Every structure is written in structure tokens, then in C-alpha cells.
Amino acid sequence: MDARVSGRATFDLGVWSAAHLQRVEQALERWVSADAATDAEGGAPAELIAAMRYAVLDGGKRLRPLLVLAAAQAAQSASGERSDATSTPEVALRAACAVELIHAYSLVHDDLPCMDNDVLRRGKATVHVKFGEASALLAGDALQAMAFELLTPDDDAIPDRQQAALCRLLARAAGSSGMAGGQAIDLASVGVALTERQLRQMHRLKTGALLQASVMMGAACGDVSSQAKDALMSYGAAIGLAFQVVDDMLDVTADSATLGKTAGKDADQDKPTFVSLLGLERAGVYAQELLAQALAALARSGLPETQALQGLAQRLVNRSC
Amino acid sequence: MDARVSGRATFDLGVWSAAHLQRVEQALERWVSADAATDAEGGAPAELIAAMRYAVLDGGKRLRPLLVLAAAQAAQSASGERSDATSTPEVALRAACAVELIHAYSLVHDDLPCMDNDVLRRGKATVHVKFGEASALLAGDALQAMAFELLTPDDDAIPDRQQAALCRLLARAAGSSGMAGGQAIDLASVGVALTERQLRQMHRLKTGALLQASVMMGAACGDVSSQAKDALMSYGAAIGLAFQVVDDMLDVTADSATLGKTAGKDADQDKPTFVSLLGLERAGVYAQELLAQALAALARSGLPETQALQGLAQRLVNRSC
Numbered sequence: 233m234d235a236r237v238s239g240r241a242t243f244d245l246g247v248w249s250a251a252h253l254q255r256v257e258q259a260l261e262r263w264v265s266a267d268a269a270t271d272a273e274g275g276a277p278a279e280l281i282a283a284m285r286y287a288v289l290d291g292g293k294r295l296r297p298l299l300v301l302a303a304a305q306a307a308q309s310a311s312g313e314r315s316d317a318t319s320t321p322e323v324a325l326r327a328a329c330a331v332e333l334i335h336a337y338s339l340v341h342d343d344l345p346c347m348d349n350d351v352l353r354r355g356k357a358t359v360h361v362k363f364g365e366a367s368a369l370l371a372g373d374a375l376q377a378m379a380f381e382l383l384t385p386d387d388d389a390i391p392d393r394q395q396a397a398l399c400r401l402l403a404r405a406a407g408s409s410g411m412a413g414g415q416a417i418d419l420a421s422v423g424v425a426l427t428e429r430q431l432r433q434m435h436r437l438k439t440g441a442l443l444q445a446s447v448m449m450g451a452a453c454g455d456v457s458s459q460a461k462d463a464l465m466s467y468g469a470a471i472g473l474a475f476q477v478v479d480d481m482l483d484v485t486a487d488s489a490t491l492g493k494t495a496g497k498d499a500d501q502d503k504p505t506f507v508s509l510l511g512l513e514r515a516g517v518y519a520q521e522l523l524a525q526a527l528a529a530l531a532r533s534g535l536p537e538t539q540a541l542q543g544l545a546q547r548l549v550n551r552s553c
Numbered sequence: 554m555d556a557r558v559s560g561r562a563t564f565d566l567g568v569w570s571a572a573h574l575q576r577v578e579q580a581l582e583r584w585v586s587a588d589a590a591t592d593a594e595g596g597a598p599a600e601l602i603a604a605m606r607y608a609v610l611d612g613g614k615r616l617r618p619l620l621v622l623a624a625a626q627a628a629q630s631a632s633g634e635r636s637d638a639t640s641t642p643e644v645a646l647r648a649a650c651a652v653e654l655i656h657a658y659s660l661v662h663d664d665l666p667c668m669d670n671d672v673l674r675r676g677k678a679t680v681h682v683k684f685g686e687a688s689a690l691l692a693g694d695a696l697q698a699m700a701f702e703l704l705t706p707d708d709d710a711i712p713d714r715q716q717a718a719l720c721r722l723l724a725r726a727a728g729s730s731g732m733a734g735g736q737a738i739d740l741a742s743v744g745v746a747l748t749e750r751q752l753r754q755m756h757r758l759k760t761g762a763l764l765q766a767s768v769m770m771g772a773a774c775g776d777v778s779s780q781a782k783d784a785l786m787s788y789g790a791a792i793g794l795a796f797q798v799v800d801d802m803l804d805v806t807a808d809s810a811t812l813g814k815t816a817g818k819d820a821d822q823d824k825p826t827f828v829s830l831l832g833l834e835r836a837g838v839y840a841q842e843l844l845a846q847a848l849a850a851l852a853r854s855g856l857p858e859t860q861a862l863q864g865l866a867q868r869l870v871n872r873s874c
Contacts, residue, residue, distance in 0.1 A: 276729035280737035284729065341694060346665075346686035365667035369690070370737050373662060376697050377728030384721035396716035400705035407698030408597035408605065416601035416691050 245543030249298060252320065256297045257289075259325050260332065263382060264288050264375075276374075283363040283371035284378070288336045291354035295475075295548065296335050296446040297328035302540035303450025303464060309537035310456050323390045327398050327449040330379040334406050335442060337375035340368050342415065348497070376406065397452045405445030414438025418503070426504040432473060439479075440472030447471075447541075456535070463533035467526045471545050474522035478549055480505035481515050486553060523549040566864030570619060573641065577618045578610075580646050581653065584703060585609050585696075597695075604684040604692035605699070609657045612675035616796075616869065617656050617767040618649035623861035624771025624785060625649075630858035631777050644711045648719050648770040651700040655727050656763060658696035661689050663736065697727065718773045726766030735759025739824070747825040753794060760800075761793030768792075768862075777856070784854035788847045792866050795843035799870055801826035802836050807874060844870040 264285050304324035343350040343358040344365060351361050360368035383398045404410055414437030421434060447468035451461060483497065484507050497503075506515045526545045530538040585606050625645035664671040664679040665686060672682050681689035704719045725731055735758030742755060768789035772782060805828050827836045847866045851859040 276734040277737045277741065279741060280729055280734055338694075341690055344667075344690065346690060366740050367737065369662055369665065369667060370733050370740070372694075373658075373697065373727075374729040374733035374737075376694065377724050377731070377733060380701050380720055380724035381728055384717055384724060386721060392713040392717040395720070396705055396713040399701055399716070399720045400707060403698050403701035403705060406694075407702055408601055408695040410698070412691050412695035412698060413597040413601055416598045416688065416695075419687050419691070420598065420600060 243539035243543070245540065245547065248540050248543070252298055252301045253294055255320050255325060256294050256301075256328055256332070259329050260288055263329060264333070264378065279363075279367065280370060280374060283359055283367045284375055286362060287340045287359050287371055287375065288333065291356065292332070292336070294332060295544070296331040296442065298544055299443065299446040299471075299541075300324060300328040300331055300450040300453075302544055303447045304453040305450075306464075306533070306535045306538050306541055307451045307454025307456045307460075310454060310460060310535050321453060323394055323398075324450065324453045326382045326385070326390070327453060328446075330382040330398070330402060331442065331446050331449060333375045333379040333382065334402065334411070337372040337379075338406075338411055338415070338442075340372040340375070344368060347415075347419075350497075379406075394452060398449055401445050401449050401452060405441040410437055410441035410445070411439075414441065421504055423502045424504065426509070428509055431504055431506065431509060435473060435476040436469070439476050440469065443472040443475060444468030460533045460535050463529045463535075466529035467533070467541065467545070470522045470526035470529065471548055474519050474526065474545075474549050477506045477515055477519045477522065478551060480507045481512060481519070482551075482553065483507070484512060519549050564860035564864070566861065566868065569861050569864070573619055573622045574615055576641050576646060577615050577622075577649055577653070580650050581609055584650060585654070585699065600684075600688065601691060601695060604680055604688045605696055607683060608661045608680050608692055608696065609654065612677065613653070613657070615653060616865070617652040617763060619865055620764065620767040620789075620792075620862075621645060621649040621652055621771040621774075623865055624768045625774040626771075627785075627854070627856045627859050627862055628772045628775025628777045628781075630775075631781060631856050632775060642774060644715055644719075645771065645774045647703045647706070647711070648774060649767075651703045651719070651723060652763065652767045652770060654696045654700040654703065655723065655732070658693040658700075659727075659732055659736070659763075661693040661696070665689060668736075668740075700727075715773060719770055722766050722770050722773060726762040731758055731762035731766070732760075735762065742825055744823045745825065747830070749830055752825055752827065752830060756794060756797040757790070760797050761790065764793040764796060765789030781854045781856050784850045784856075787850035788854075788862065788866070791843045791847035791850065792869055795840050795847065795866075795870050798827045798836055798840045798843065799872060801828045802833060802840070803872075803874065804828070805833060840870050 265281065301320060301324055304321065304327070308321070339353060340359045342348050343353055344360055351358055353359075356362075358368075359371060363371070379402060380399055383402065384395050406412065408416075414434055417434040418438055421430075426434070444465065445468075447464050448461075451464050456464070483505065506518065510518060523545055527542060530541055530545075586602065622641060622645055625642065625648070629642070660674060661680045663669055664674055665681055672679055674680075677683075679689075680692060684692070700723060701720055704723065705716050727733065729737075735755055738755040739759055742751075747755070765786065766789075768785050769782075772785050777785070804826065827839065831839060844866055848863060851862055851866075
């Protein structure tokens with residue numbers, strides 16, 4: 233018996249990630265294309281699709297899609313369904329890619345001159361540098377719409393109940409009381425001294441909401457108890473915050489080449505961060521505390537297969553870029 | 554018996570519009586608010602909500618919401634449901650407002666300096682002039698997300714089947730093979746000589762897709778035959794194109810004060826229009842032909858109550874601003 237199939241004791245996050253990443257990349261490649269968007273009378277313009285593909289493909293750690301797929305696997309294990317390395321349900325793959333499109337659009341808009349005015353992203357020229365500002369704006373707008381297109385295929389493959397639930401979770405996480413709201417707070421906070429509570433609130437919206445939604449959208453691909461749902465909510469909240477704490481630490485400790493984006497920008501822009509507030513050492517302790525909270529939440533979820541979620545939390549907190 | 558209730562012969566578009574407009578305005582006022590977006594831990598930032606409200610409230614002819622409500626009324630009449638002037642189903646009101654949020658966000662982004670760089674909209678300063686570019690960008694992004702939030706309430710008021718169908722229609726109409734795609738073609742067309750076919754294709758996406766989606770989302774609020782659905786598709790396509798032909802004519806014939814936006818911009822920017830292609834007179838004839846197509850489509854729909862849809866088509870083509 234293959235070690236990957238034989239049981240949870242031998243779970244290998246590297247193997248799991250590689251297999252699932254490949255499926256995500258293939259799905260994004262297929263769905264973010266001129267063909268997919270073309271209808272009978274001729275569809276999306278090639279230039280727009282090119283900017284969208286540039287923003288989405290061949291880059292990114294795909295943390296959010298992997299969280300969706302890991303949570304979907306945990307949720308499906310609750311109902312006795314056993315996923316293996318060779319299949320991923322269509323609904324989970326669509327949810328994974330939809331979240332990534334929202335993340336990608338937010339980066340495109342965030343990099344624009346009127347926002348962070350960044351020219352480097354994942355080691356490449358940002359979308360507006362490559363395609364112009366107007367095209368970057370439209371590509372971001374179209375990516376957000378495409379996320380909801382992915383969640384609502386016009387066939388019977390995904391029950392209406394799941395389509396509606398996934399749109400609901402994603403819309404809330406992306407909007408004014410989620411990611412966009414957090415970015416607005418971020419915008420208003422430059423040069424302002426925030427309390428730790430305010431800083432947590434900003435990041436809970438700006439990055440936490442979409443990370444947590446990734447977990448809950450995965451859960452919505454299965455049928456989990458309310459106890460498990462609550463536990464996954466806690467897990468999502470903890471890793472969402474931990475992600476930002478580590479991000480702030482890396483902005484100080486890593487260089488631009490490692491990060492694939494401009495390092496040291498927070499301090500340059502006089503933005504409040506967990507490092508500026510807590511100092512580097514205490515920020516590191518805080519990140520480990522949040523990791524412990526996330527793992528404890530998984531333990532009380534009652535879900536049989538949470539190894540991928542555990543591994544992703546550990547990787548997220550202990551990452552070096 | 555009240556004339557409004559007694560039958561179709563006495564239908565009065567002015568009365569119908571006034572009643573339905575009021576409901577749309579009240580619903581937008583209620584839904585685009587800090588309260589609505591606030592959750593237990595504190596939600597959307599006030600500044601972002603202020604920019605979103607500025608973009609949406611107290612302005613606009615609400616053509617798209619009225620199309621949704623008119624089509625919903627026609628669709629419901631097919632199943633023998635009789636709507637009166639005092640009630641509008643929740644699902645239709647949500648669909649109407651969702652479409653308007655997409656329209657409003659598109660205007661905010663369209664007015665940005667990197668796009669049309671317009672300072673006047675509906676006789677008021679544009680959102681970026683009032684709130685700054687970054688806030689305008691985020692407000693537009695958040696409005697798009699909020700549209701999908703409106704369509705996916707977390708209760709049993711709207712069946713999952715309708716929630717999914719409405720999200721599907723709206724996402725396609727807003728995205729790369731709809732509105733955003735049309736704007737990208739528009740962007741690339743400045744100073745380029747388009748054929749009539751290419752011009753139609755551009756506008757079919759840029760403005761037509763969302764107008765047609767308004768009609769089809771209304772239809773999705775009821776249960777219509779495929780014959781009626783096809784007829785409404787044709788109606789939506791015809792008025793979508795007619796809207797743009799008339800828009801191009803008004804850009805030449807009306808002044809900025811009447812339009813509430815800068816007139817004569819198309820010619821200044823050397824953009825291809827139906828007037829530059831056909832001349833003013835033939836453009837007018839074309840608009841009337843499209844109106845006749847729209848009315849013929851309604852006649853073959855088999856739906857009992859299409860008076861509001863008829864009236865809106867006539868108003869749209871014969872408007873002076």
C-alpha cells in the first residue's frame with residue numbers, strides 16, 4: 233500500500249501540496265482564458281484577458297486555494313468521503329480558483345499608483361507597469377467578476393445550495409466589511425498610531441477575511457457539523473492574523489529578492505505594523521501563539537482529516553518569504 | 554376600482570416608475586450603509602461607506618433597477634401572480650439594487666484619471682474628486698462585492714436556485730465577456746476606425762450586457778417559459794443597443810448641464826460612435842428600428858403584463874438626457 237494512502241501518520245505536506253498546486257494551476261490556466269470567456273458573438277478582448285492572465289498565472293504561493301482544498305478535504309472526511317491524491321471535487325477546485333482570483337485582483341489594484349504605487353510583484357513588473365493603468369484597473373475589475381462566474385457554472389455539477397453559499401462567503405470576505413474595508417482602513421492609517429486592537433481589526437479585514445473565507449468555502453464544499461464549522465472559523469481567524477504578523481516580520485527581516493516584492497515598505501511609508509507595535513521578538517512569540525490556537529481549534533473540530541490544514545498553518549507561520 | 558389596478562389599458566408609466574423608484578431608493582439607502590456592513594467585531598470603515606453612498610445615492614435615472622422590476626413583474630404575471638403598486642418581492646428588489654451597484658461602481662472607475670478622467674457626474678463632483686483616487690478605487694471594488702452580497706442573503710427568503718441564477722447572470726454581465734470587456738475594447742478603440750459591426754460588439758458588451766442582464770435577472774425572479782425567456786433576451790439586446798445609439802446622439806445634441814456630465818467628449822477624444830459612423834439622422838432611424846424590435850419581442854413573449862417593459866423601452870429611446 234502506498235504510504236500516502238495508508239493513513240494519516242505518514243501525511244507529507246510537500247507531496248500533498250505539489251499534487252494540489254498542480255491542479256490549481258491547471259484549472260486557473262483553463263478558466264482564465266479567452267476561450268472560456270468567449271460566447272457565440274465573440275467575447276472578451278484579447279488584451280484584457282492577457283492582463284488578467286499575467287496577474288493570475290505563473291506566480292504566487294497559492295496559499296488561499298490550498299486552504300480551500302485542505303478544508304474541503306477535512307469537510308468531506310466528516311461524511312466518510314475519502315479523498316485521495318488523484319481527484320479533487322469540481323466544486324472545491326472552483327472555490328479554490330475563485331478565491332485566488334479575488335486575491336489576484338486585490339494585488340493588481342493595490343499596486344496601482346494611486347494606492348501603493350508598486351512596480352515589482354512576485355519578482356515581475358506589476359500589471360499596470362506592463363499593461364498600463366487603465367488596463368490594470370479593468371483587469372482587476374474583471375477578475376473579481378470572474379470569481380463569481382467560476383462559482384456559478386450553468387450546469388448541474390454543483391448544487392444551487394453550494395453555489396449560493398460560496399458566493400455569499402466570498403462576497404462578504406471581499407467587500408466593505410472584508411478585504412476592501414481593510415484596505416480602506418490601511419489607507420487611512422498611514423502615519424497614525426494604532427492600538428494593537430485597531431491593528432488586529434484592520435488586518436482581520438484586510439487579509440484575515442479572505443483567508444478565513446478560504447477555509448469556510450472549503451468547509452461549504454462538504455457537510456460539516458456546527459461544532460466543526462465553529463472550530464474552522466477559529467482556525468481561519470488565527471491563521472489569518474498569524475499570516476499578517478509574519479508578513480510584518482518579513483518586511484523587516486527579508487530582502488526584496490527573497491520576498492519578490494519591495495521589502496521595508498511599511499517603515500518607509502510609516503505604516504503601523506505588528507513589529508512597530510510589539511517589536512520583532514514579541515511579534516514572533518505572538519505568531520507562535522496564534523499557530524497554537526489554530527492547531528487547538530482543529531483538534532476540537534472533530535474532523536478526521538485535518539493534516540493538510542495543520543501543515544499549512546505551520547508552513548504559513550514558519551515561512552521565510 | 555383604482556385605475557392602476559383595473560387593467561392594462563390604463564397603465565401609466567409615470568405612476569408605475571414613481572412607485573418603484575421610491576422602493577429602489579429606500580432599499581439602496583438601507584443596504585448601502587455602515588449598519589448593514591457592520592458585524593459583531595466592527596465592520597466597514599465609515600470613510601469607505603461614505604464614498605460608496607456618494608456613488609450610489611441621490612442620483613441616476615435607475616434605468617437598470619426599473620428594468621429588473623418591470624421584467625420581474627412580467628415574469629410573475631406568467632404564473633398568474635398579480636403584482637400591484639404596493640408590493641415588490643424581496644428578490645426583485647435585491648436584484649434591482651445589485652445591478653445598480655454594478656452600474657455605480659463602473660461609473661466610479663470609469664471616471665478615474667487613468668480612464669476617462671471626468672470631474673463631473675450627474676451634476677456633482679465625481680467620487681475621486683470628492684474622496685481621492687484610492688478611496689474611489691476601493692469604493693468601486695467594494696460596490697461590486699456588495700452587489701453579490703445583496704444577491705445572497707443568509708436566510709430562507711430567497712431560494713438557493715434564484716440566488717445562484719442571479720449571481721450567474723450578474724457575474725457574466727459584469728466581467729470580461731460583459732461590461733469590463735466592453736470597456737477594454739472602448740479603451741483600445743480611441744482614434745481607431747471601427748466598422749458598424751465592431752462598434753455594435755463593443756457596446757453589446759460595454760452597456761448592453763448589463764441592460765440585458767437586468768431584464769434576465771428580473772425574469773429569473775419568476776418562472777418563465779423558454780419562449781418568453783428568448784423573447785426577453787431579444788428585448789434586452791435591442792434596448793441595450795438602442796440605449797447606446799441614443800447616448801451617442803445626445804453627446805452631440807445635448808449640453809453638459811442637461812446631461813449632468815461633460816457633453817461632446819466622444820468627438821474630443823476621437824472615439825468612434827454611431828453618430829460618427831452613421832450620421833445623426835440615420836442614427837435616429839436606427840434607434841427607432843431597435844425600439845420596434847424590442848416591442849415586437851415583447852409581443853411574442855406570451856407574457857400578459859409587459860406594459861412597464863414597453864414603456865421603459867419607449868422612454869429610453871425617446872429620452873432627451
